[in-house]
Amino acid sequence: MSTKVCVTGSSGRLGPHVVAELAAHGYDVLAVDVAPAPPAVTDLDVATVRADLTDAAQAVDVLAGCDAVVHLANIPAPGLRPDGVTFTTNVTMNHAVFAAARTHGLRRVVWASSETTLGLPFVDPPWYAPVDEAHFPRAESTYALSKVVTEQVAATYARWTGVAHVGLRFSNVLGRDDYRRLFPAAWADPHARKWNLWSYIDARDAASACRLALEARDEQLGAGASAGAPNLVIAAADTCMTRPSAELLAEVFPGVELRRPVEGTTSLFAVDAARDLLGWEPAHTWRDTLEA
Numbered sequence: 001m002s003t004k005v006c007v008t009g010s011s012g013r014l015g016p017h018v019v020a021e022l023a024a025h026g027y028d029v030l031a032v033d034v035a036p037a038p039p040a041v042t043d044l045d046v047a048t049v050r051a052d053l054t055d056a057a058q059a060v061d062v063l064a065g066c067d068a069v070v071h072l073a074n075i076p077a078p079g080l081r082p083d084g085v086t087f088t089t090n091v092t093m094n095h096a097v098f099a100a101a102r103t104h105g106l107r108r109v110v111w112a113s114s115e116t117t118l119g120l121p122f123v124d125p126p127w128y129a130p131v132d133e134a135h136f137p138r139a140e141s142t143y144a145l146s147k148v149v150t151e152q153v154a155a156t157y158a159r160w161t162g163v164a165h166v167g168l169r170f171s172n173v174l175g176r177d178d179y180r181r182l183f184p185a186a187w188a189d190p191h192a193r194k195w196n197l198w199s200y201i202d203a204r205d206a207a208s209a210c211r212l213a214l215e216a217r218d219e220q221l222g223a224g225a226s227a228g229a230p231n232l233v234i235a236a237a238d239t240c241m242t243r244p245s246a247e248l249l250a251e252v253f254p255g256v257e258l259r260r261p262v263e264g265t266t267s268l269f270a271v272d273a274a275r276d277l278l279g280w281e282p283a284h285t286w287r288d289t290l291e292a
C-alpha cells in the first residue's frame with residue numbers, strides 16, 4: 001500500500017512541483033488548496049480538495065486517512081496582505097495543520113519555513129557568512145515572524161507527539177521561467193538582489209527536499225535541542241550572479257566575517273545540515289537554463 005501524503009498549498013508556485021515529485025515517486029497524493037487546482041496538478045492522477053486551512057475543522061477533515069503532510073499553504077511573503085493578517089493567518093493555519101496531524105497520528109510533518117527567519121531582507125549586514133541555521137532568529141517582517149513562531153510551534157508538537165516536524169527554510173523559490181526575467185537584470189547592480197545574498201532555490205530542488213524530508217528516518221533527523229524538529233536551509237549551490245561571491249560580499253557588506261572560503265559563485269547560504277540530515281543536494285542551477 002502506498003503512503004498517502006497531503007500536500008497543502010498545491011495550487012501555488014511550489015505546490016505543483018511537490019505534487020509532481022511525490023506522484024512520480026509512487027506516493028498517493030491528496031492536493032489541498034483554497035484555490036482551484038491548476039492544470040499542472042489536474043493533469044496528474046491525484047485527488048484534489050478545496051479547503052481553507054485556517055479553519056481547524058477543515059484541517060482535521062482533509063488530513064483524515066493521510067500518513068504524512070507537506071504543508072506549504074501560507075501567505076508566502078511580506079507585503080501581500082496587511083502585516084497583522086499575514087501573521088495571524090499563517091500562525092493560525094500552521095497550528096491548525098499541526099494539530100490535525102496530531103489528531104490523526106500522522107507519521108511525519110514537513111512544512112515550509114523560510115530563509116526570511118535568518119534576517120531577510122538584508123538591509124543590515126548578515127552577522128556572518130555563509131549564513132547557516134544558527135543565524136537565527138532574526139525576523140524583519142511579520143511574515144518572517146510568523147515562520148519563527150511556527151518553528152517553535154512545530155518543535156512543541158514534535159515533543160508532544162514524538163513525530164518529526166521538518167521545517168524547510170526555503171530560499172527564493174524560482175522556476176526555469178523566472179531566471180531570464182530576473183537574473184540578467186541583477187548582474188550589473190550588486191545591490192539589486194543583496195536582500196537575500198543573491199540566493200535562490202530551483203522549485204524542482206525545493207520539491208526533492210520535501211520528498212527527502214518525508215523519507216528521512218527519525219534517527220537521521222538530529223539530536224540535541226532541534227531533535228525531531230530540525231529547520232534546514234534549502235538554497236541553490238550557487239548565487240544568481242556572475243561575479244565571485246566573496247567579492248560581492250566584501251563590496252556590498254564590507255567587514256562581514258566569511259567563516260569559510262567561498263569559491264567562485266558558490267552560495268552564501270550553507271546547506272550542510274540538509275545534506276547531512278536528509279541526504280539532499282541541489283541539482284539545478286539557473287546556468288543550465290540561461291547558458292543552454
Ligand SMILES: NC(=O)c1ccc[n+]([C@@H]2O[C@H](COP(=O)([O-])OP(=O)(O)OC[C@H]3O[C@@H](n4cnc5c(N)ncnc54)[C@H](O)[C@@H]3O)[C@@H](O)[C@H]2O)c1
Binds near residue numbers: 032034072075
Ligand atoms: N516563494 C518563495 O520564494 C518562498 C520562499 C520561502 C518560503 N516559502 C514558503 O513556501 C510555501 C509555498 O510558497 P509559494 O511560493 O508556493 O506560495 P503561493 O502563494 O504560490 O502558494 C501558496 C498556496 O497556499 C494557498 N493558501 C493560502 N491560504 C490558504 C488557506 N487558508 N487554506 C488553504 N490554502 C491556502 C494559496 O491559495 C496558494 O495556492 C509558503 O509557505 C511560503 O511561505 C516560499
